[in-house]
Amino acid sequence: MMDLVIPDKVHDESRQGEALVLEPVKGKNNGRKLYIESYGCAMNFSDSEIVASILLDKGFETTSDFTVADVIFINTCSIRENAEQRVRNRLKEFTVAKVKNRGLVVGVLGCMAERLKSKFLEEEKLVDVVVGPDAYRDLPNLIDQVDDGQKAVNVLLSREETYADISPVRLNSNGINAFVSIMRGCDNMCSFCVVPFTRGRERSRDPHSIVKECTDLFNQGYREVTLLGQNVDSYKWKSGMESPKSEVSNEERQQNALTVGEDIAEVSEDLSKVEVNFANLLEMVALVDPQLRVRFSTSHPKDITDEVLYTIKKHDNICKYIHLPVQSGNSRVLELMNRTYDRDWYINRVDAIRRIIPECAISTDVITGFCSETEEEHQDTLSMMDYVQYDFAYMFMYSERPGTLAAKRYADDIPDLVKHNRLKEIVARQQEHSFIRLQKLVGTTQKVLIEGFSKKSDQDYCGRSDQNAMVVFPVTENYKPGQYANVFIERSTTATMIGRVVPQTP
Numbered sequence: 001m002m003d004l005v006i007p008d009k010v011h012d013e014s015r016q017g018e019a020l021v022l023e024p025v026k027g028k029n030n031g032r033k034l035y036i037e038s039y040g041c042a043m044n045f046s047d048s049e050i051v052a053s054i055l056l057d058k059g060f061e062t063t064s065d066f067t068v069a070d071v072i073f074i075n076t077c078s079i080r081e082n083a084e085q086r087v088r089n090r091l092k093e094f095t096v097a098k099v100k101n102r103g104l105v106v107g108v109l110g111c112m113a114e115r116l117k118s119k120f121l122e123e124e125k126l127v128d129v130v131v132g133p134d135a136y137r138d139l140p141n142l143i144d145q146v147d148d149g150q151k152a153v154n155v156l157l158s159r160e161e162t163y164a165d166i167s168p169v170r171l172n173s174n175g176i177n178a179f180v181s182i183m184r185g186c187d188n189m190c191s192f193c194v195v196p197f198t199r200g201r202e203r204s205r206d207p208h209s210i211v212k213e214c215t216d217l218f219n220q221g222y223r224e225v226t227l228l229g230q231n232v233d234s235y236k237w238k239s240g241m242e243s244p245k246s247e248v249s250n251e252e253r254q255q256n257a258l259t260v261g262e263d264i265a266e267v268s269e270d271l272s273k274v275e276v277n278f279a280n281l282l283e284m285v286a287l288v289d290p291q292l293r294v295r296f297s298t299s300h301p302k303d304i305t306d307e308v309l310y311t312i313k314k315h316d317n318i319c320k321y322i323h324l325p326v327q328s329g330n331s332r333v334l335e336l337m338n339r340t341y342d343r344d345w346y347i348n349r350v351d352a353i354r355r356i357i358p359e360c361a362i363s364t365d366v367i368t369g370f371c372s373e374t375e376e377e378h379q380d381t382l383s384m385m386d387y388v389q390y391d392f393a394y395m396f397m398y399s400e401r402p403g404t405l406a407a408k409r410y411a412d413d414i415p416d417l418v419k420h421n422r423l424k425e426i427v428a429r430q431q432e433h434s435f436i437r438l439q440k441l442v443g444t445t446q447k448v449l450i451e452g453f454s455k456k457s458d459q460d461y462c463g464r465s466d467q468n469a470m471v472v473f474p475v476t477e478n479y480k481p482g483q484y485a486n487v488f489i490e491r492s493t494t495a496t497m498i499g500r501v502v503p504q505t506p
């Protein structure tokens with residue numbers, strides 16, 4: 001099975017399997033080394049930072065070399081079959097380490113752990129611990145159980161857990177962009193998708209802890225946060241919903257509520273009435289500092305509101321970029337997928353984006369060869385792509401996942417070759433559109449947040465425009481990573497714009 005992806009930061013192919021390395025917490029060394037690597041979406045990478053934070057607090061040190069580790073954790077993804085196969089292959093490679101170190105603990109975390117539960121222990125003899133996404137606080141106990149000679153499993157899903165009080169540690173990031181989880185789980189039941197089964201019910205994190213985390217990041221020098229959730233538009237928090245473990249004081253809560261804007265401020269005297277939706281949260285984070293860029297992912301077409309669009313328009317530091325997965329351009333297929341919108345609804349939302357924020361970039365996810373999809377219906381997806389002219393896309397062949405509604409109700413009846421050919425057509429069309437979209441920016445000046453040296457040369461910087469396009473330009477005196485530069489775009493490829501710094505306008 002093959003996935004073709006035009007990458008951006010939310011699901012970055014180059015980060016798959018990346019190991020997390022952190023500095024030890026002073027005075028807490030227990031002499032054991034943790035190796036943790038992550039697969040899948042940004043949410044998983046963000047979760048690994050929470051796991052590392054919990055274990056560093058127990059005195060673990062991290063290592064980037066699994067052969068010297070005492071505990072190996074692999075944070076897994078179940079979204080498509082090939083994601084799971086990748087993890088199983090990787091587990092085989094850990095056998096060598098287990099032979100050398102009999103006390104080594106090998107654990108599987110995340111979605112695959114949740115999907116397979118204790119079956120994992122039978123299928124993969126190497127594995128000692130299986131831990132679902134809501135049970136990471138229990139990791140120190142589970143490791144103790146394994147030290148005592150038992151196998152350990154905790155795959156309980158929670159209706160409350162948001163890890164709001166745990167500050168994720170992020171020392172191997174570039175110190176400029178950070179992911180911030182604003183909610184967990186998903187209450188949608190897209191028929192192809194395993195996420196509602198592996199990540200449980202949707203719950204929103206206390207907005208005050210989110211604002212506090214973003215403020216702390218800004219004070220540490222970070223200049224961009226991406227707010228993460230499976231469906232950010234259904235973010236909803238009411239006063240009184242906060243986790244009992246939240247460390248945000250009532251004074252901070254009141255202070256933050258007062259910055260949300262007039263509507264919220266009016267009711268903030270009586271905090272029991274405060275309700276924060278996604279538009280309010282975006283505004284709260286945008287107000288942390290005008291120099292902090294705010295991104296978010298993922299928006300669901302059924303839920304994205306004009307209120308959110310007007311909030312994006314109102315704040316210069318909320319990036320003009322929306323990831324709006326379409327999945328298919330055909331209404332019958334969308335109904336089978338249980339996406340709860342049809343082609344016309346999706347077009348209406350795209351039109352609203354173009355009307356309210358004309359400069360906004362839009363990206364998407366597409367699945368080819370879903371159950372019973374005809375050639376004509378596939379053409380509808382291509383015509384939707386022509387209509388929207390997406391800036392980026394993640395494009396996948398349908399992969400049947402055990403236990404999902406589609407697996408129970410519909411036959412996975414499109415031959416692999418047909419799925420593959422449809423995918424090829426979609427990828428080719430997207431490449432044309434990406435090129436056209438970038439070409440339109442040639443001759444304009446873009447505000448770029450410098451992220452570091454370009455992959456190809458330390459004579460060039462790279463960074464992203466507000467609309468999330470990669471920009472490469474020669475290193476210029478007085479500019480450093482973490483600063484903004486105005487870059488005049490001289491030319492573009494299908495994925496990158498190339499330019500030079502021009503003076504800041506006063």
Ligand code: SAM
Binds near residue numbers: 195231300401
């Ligand atoms: N919550 C997001 C949404 O609703 O768009 C998407 C989350 S999912 C982790 C990311 C993408 O994986 C989906 O948008 C979909 O395109 C793709 N995906 C999910 N299940 C799939 C499956 N069974 N086969 C192929 N692609 C799948």
Ligand code: SF4
Binds near residue numbers: 231
């Ligand atoms: Fe999966 Fe649909 Fe939830 Fe996205 S919205 S995570 S595709 S069930």
